[in-house]
Amino acid sequence: QLQLVESGGGLVQPGGSLRLSCAVSGLSVDRHDIGWFRQAPGKEREGVSCVDFSNSHTDYIASVKGRFTISKDSAKNTVYLQMNSLKPEDTAVYYCAARQPNTLACPIIGRYYQTWGQGTQVTVSS
Numbered sequence: 001q002l003q004l005v006e007s008g009g010g011l012v013q014p015g016g017s018l019r020l021s022c023a024v025s026g027l028s029v030d031r032h033d034i035g036w037f038r039q040a041p042g043k044e045r046e047g048v049s050c051v052d053f054s055n056s057h058t059d060y061i062a063s064v065k066g067r068f069t070i071s072k073d074s075a076k077n078t079v080y081l082q083m084n085s086l087k088p089e090d091t092a093v094y095y096c097a098a099r100q101p102n103t104l105a106c107p108i109i110g111r112y113y114q115t116w117g118q119g120t121q122v123t124v125s126s
Helices: none
Strands: 003-007 010-012 018-025 033-039 046-051 058-060 068-073 078-083 092-099 120-124
Touching: 003 092, 018 033, 018 092, 018 120, 033 068, 033 078, 046 068, 046 078, 058 068, 078 092
Parallel strands: 010 120
Antiparallel strands: 003 018, 018 078, 033 046, 033 092, 046 058, 068 078, 092 120
């Protein structure tokens, strides 16, 4: 059964850190690109980061570069998103998603992803 389960969200003060986890079952993170996306209230979903199946390519949107780091643990079949220096504008529901790789390396565009998790809430507030 294909399943992606996010965890690690919560309430954090500005400047704080969180590490999100995306536990994957039914497919291998070594054979699929994994992306992180977020959706804030009243806003469109946006791509945040991705790691390709071979772990040779990662990408980030400009607003999180230098603050967020994506990584994966193949033994645990899990992908992480380390989020540092969090800002109120990072508040959103965060989703992970999987796609079969092709010639397009690790796009951070939701329509390219086939399997999605249920999301985890991240709230950055004092």
